[in-house]
Structures are given as structure tokens and as C-alpha cells.
Amino acid sequence: MSLIKSILSNKNYRVAAVVALLTLAWLASGLMGDKQDVIPAAEVAGEETLPLVQAARLQAQPYATTVVVNSSTEPNRSVRLRAELDGVITKVPVEEGSNVSAGTVICEVGEEDRRQKLVEAEAQLAKARLEYQGAQKLISKGLNSQTALAQFKAALETARVVQKRAELDIERLQIKAPYAGVVNRRMVELGDFVRRGEDCAVLLDLDPILVVGQVSESQVGLLRKGSTARAKLQVGGEITGTLRYISSETDPITRAYRVEVAVPNADGKLRAGISGRLALPTGEMLAHKISPSLLTLDDEGLMGVRIVDDQGRVRFVRVNLVGDAADGVWVTGLPREILLITVGQEYVGEGDLVKVSIEETTGANKVIEPVGGERTEPRVEK
Incomplete structure (x- = not known):
């Protein structure tokens, strides 16, 4: 009791006690009051609590489906120019890597005595023609037999063949390009002796150039000749061409079908042997680009x-x-x-x-x- 009396007699203690009682009363009123008067923070915030995102409205678009295969470029045509006569190479007017037009002389074999043989054959042909004409006149007068006339005619035809062969030998001395292209390699030099059938040069046709790949049997049926295809080259860049060939049989080793895409190459910038990825169209579907x-x-x-x-x-x-x-x-x-x-x-x-x-x-x-x-x-x- 003496302790309580001393606390109440002290002014500071009395103030502190009053403050404590008021605080307890306020807390009690909040706990015991009507719960409906309390508004949740989420309800106060309302829609402002929803996160804001940015979005784009997109429509599906037609997308061309493709099959992508490994590929490489190849010449449209490649031919080995071969000698048709035995002889010594007397002219090589075209260097390796040169662009040539159809009919350009690539190599030339020496004439030797072929020109003289042509002159002789032409003379024999003229003689045989005169003899045959004389035999015809004698037949008309009854002074010659049909057998003799037949012999003169055979001699005339033989002379014609010999003369034509001599002409061809002169023409074949010059080995010419059968089409416009690039002399990729030349196998002979001036003074080389070549025999009939030996290589003179390799001629490539690079316009158009081909992009070649192989497609599996499950995908080849989806391809259509004439469709537009594209290829990404290993050296960089993308080229576009036309699917011109689909093989009808599989490769015996890979069991896949060869396809060829022709790409214009008038400037000759594309070379054979460049690897890449070839995309061939197989159809169309709806898709989104994002x-x-x-x-x-x-x-x-x-x-x-x-x-x-x-x-x-x-x-x-x-x-x-x-x-x-x-x-x-x-x-x-x-x-x-x-x-x-x-x-x-x-x-x-x-x-x-x-x-x-x-x-x-x-x-x-x-x-x-x-x-x-x-x-x-x-x-x-x-």
C-alpha cells in the first residue's frame, strides 16, 4: 500500500498511468468494433493493383512450309573436250579460267599432210564424176553395159566418201567449245602430242548454276517441279531459283532422291562447289510471325x-x-x-x-x- 501511495503521490507516475489506460481503451475499441467498418487495402486500391502489360494483336498468316537439306552448287553442264585426231598441239589460244562463246577454238592439232590428202581426194572425186558421166552417155548409145555403169557409180561414191572424210579431218584439227562457258582446266600445252580420244580441256556451263541436294522418300512426294526454292550459302548470301529436276530413283548409297534448283548466274559470280542449305517448298499453313x-x-x-x-x-x-x-x-x-x-x-x-x-x-x-x-x-x- 505504501508503494501505491508513493506512485500516486508522484505526478510523473500519474501522467504515465493515464496515457497507458487511454491507449488500452483505444486498442480495445478497435478490436471489439464492427468489422464491417474495416476496408481491405486491396478494395481501396481497386483496379490500380492490376499489373499493366503491353500486347500486340496478331493474325495468323499463310506460311510456305519447306524441307531444308544440305546442298552444293554444280555447273549446269560439264564436258571434256577431246582430240578426234592424232597429232601435235600447235595452238592453245585460250587460257584456263577464260569465258568463251560457242565455237571458240580451245586447242588446235597440226595439219601435217591432211591438207594435201584433201586436195588429192577432191581430184579423185572430180575424175570419178567425169568417168561416171561418160559411162552414162555410152549407155544411152548402147555402147556400154549396166554392169560397167554400176562400177563407175560405186567409184564415184567412194571418191565422195574419201573427199568428205578429208574435209572432216581438216575441221577436226580445231577443238571448239560446243556452248558458251568457262574453260575450267586445260590438259595440254603447245607441242604436246595427243592421240584420238585424249582430253584437251574441261568446259563448264555456269549459267544457270545448279543447287543440288538430296531429299528423303518421305518428303520427295511433297515437292513440285517449277516451284521457287532458295538456298543460304556457306560463304554468305541467299540465292533463289526454280526447282527443275526431281529424280525418279534413289541414290544407291544414300537412299535419297536428287533434286536440282536452277539459279540465274549471268554475271558468273557463283562458282561450282559452294555448300549451303537448300529450302524446298512443300506446301502452305497458317502461322504467326513473332x-x-x-x-x-x-x-x-x-x-x-x-x-x-x-x-x-x-x-x-x-x-x-x-x-x-x-x-x-x-x-x-x-x-x-x-x-x-x-x-x-x-x-x-x-x-x-x-x-x-x-x-x-x-x-x-x-x-x-x-x-x-x-x-x-x-x-x-x-
Whole structure:
């Protein structure tokens, strides 16, 4: 009692006690009051608590499907120019790597006595012609037999053959290009002796140049001759041509079908033997072109994108990558029309209700504000 009396007699103690009693009374009033008077923070904030994401409305577009195979460039034609006569090479007017037109002389064999043989054959032909004409006149007068006339005719035909062969030998002295192309290699030099059938040079036709690949039996039936194909070259650059040939039988080793794409090459910049990747059209499907940075993985490690559904909620949709382009990638598996989240997808998850700022080509952004799980009419964000 003496302690209580001393506390009450002290002014500071009395003030502290009053403050403590008031505090307890205030706390008790809050705990025991009507709960309906308490407003949750979430209700006070309302729609302002919804995360804002940016999205683009995309439509599915026709996409040409392709089969991509390894390939290499080849000449349109390649021929080995061979000597048709024995003899010494007396002229090599064209250097290796030169572009030549049809009929250009690549190598020339020496005449030797072939010119004289032609002169002799022409003289024998003239003699045989006169003898045959004389025999015909005698037959008309009854002074010669049909047998004799037949002999003179045979002699005339033999002389013609010998004369023609001598002419051909003169022509064959010059080994000419059968078509316009590039002298890729020359096997002889001035003074070399060649025999009939030996190589003089290799001539390549590089316009058009061919891009050649092999397609499996499961894919070859999807190809169509005349369709446009493209190839990315290992050295850089992309070329476009026409699918002109599809083999009707498989390669005995690879069990695949050879295909050829003809590419214009008038300037001769493309060379044979360049490797690359050949894309051959096989059909068409509906797909969406998106930025590869928008692709993400779900909990199972499968690829997809995040979209906003008609209720304004985030959905993860799995996609399949079917192709690429210079400004994005092509994917399938999405609805025909989607609202694709482009900014803010890292901060939202499956089923989240969001506020959406829609990307517009005009530059204006429209905002869709979900209320109670439903979207209101879009309004322009100020």
C-alpha cells in the first residue's frame, strides 16, 4: 500500500498511468468494433493493383512450309573436250579460267599432210564424176553395159566418201567449245602430242548454276517441279531459283532422291562447289510471325508464349517453331487471332488478371481494364 501511495503521490507516475489506460481503451475499441467498418487495402486500391502489360494483336498468316537439306552448287553442264585426231598441239589460244562463246577454238592439232590428202581426194572425186558421166552417155548409145555403169557409180561414191572424210579431218584439227562457258582446266600445252580420244580441256556451263541436294522418300512426294526454292550459302548470301529436276530413283548409297534448283548466274559470280542449305517448298499453313525474344519455357521445359484471353487473363500457350525470317520466327499452335504479350510477360503468370496496353500501328495505345474477370470496352490511355 505504501508503494501505491508513493506512485500516486508522484505526478510523473500519474501522467504515465493515464496515457497507458487511454491507449488500452483505444486498442480495445478497435478490436471489439464492427468489422464491417474495416476496408481491405486491396478494395481501396481497386483496379490500380492490376499489373499493366503491353500486347500486340496478331493474325495468323499463310506460311510456305519447306524441307531444308544440305546442298552444293554444280555447273549446269560439264564436258571434256577431246582430240578426234592424232597429232601435235600447235595452238592453245585460250587460257584456263577464260569465258568463251560457242565455237571458240580451245586447242588446235597440226595439219601435217591432211591438207594435201584433201586436195588429192577432191581430184579423185572430180575424175570419178567425169568417168561416171561418160559411162552414162555410152549407155544411152548402147555402147556400154549396166554392169560397167554400176562400177563407175560405186567409184564415184567412194571418191565422195574419201573427199568428205578429208574435209572432216581438216575441221577436226580445231577443238571448239560446243556452248558458251568457262574453260575450267586445260590438259595440254603447245607441242604436246595427243592421240584420238585424249582430253584437251574441261568446259563448264555456269549459267544457270545448279543447287543440288538430296531429299528423303518421305518428303520427295511433297515437292513440285517449277516451284521457287532458295538456298543460304556457306560463304554468305541467299540465292533463289526454280526447282527443275526431281529424280525418279534413289541414290544407291544414300537412299535419297536428287533434286536440282536452277539459279540465274549471268554475271558468273557463283562458282561450282559452294555448300549451303537448300529450302524446298512443300506446301502452305497458317502461322504467326513473332520475335524470338518472346518465346519462353513452361515448367515442363516446353516452348510457348504468353497471351491475354478474352477475359483479360494471362494464358501460356505452347507453340511449334516451323521456320525463321530476317525479322522473326514462324510458330504454329496458336489461335487464329491472339493478343500476344510483348512487354511485361516476366512479371505475370498463368491466370493473372492484367491491364493491357495494346500496340497500335498508328502509335496510339488502347488499354483494356479487366473488372471482375471481364473486359470493359477499350479506351485510349492518356
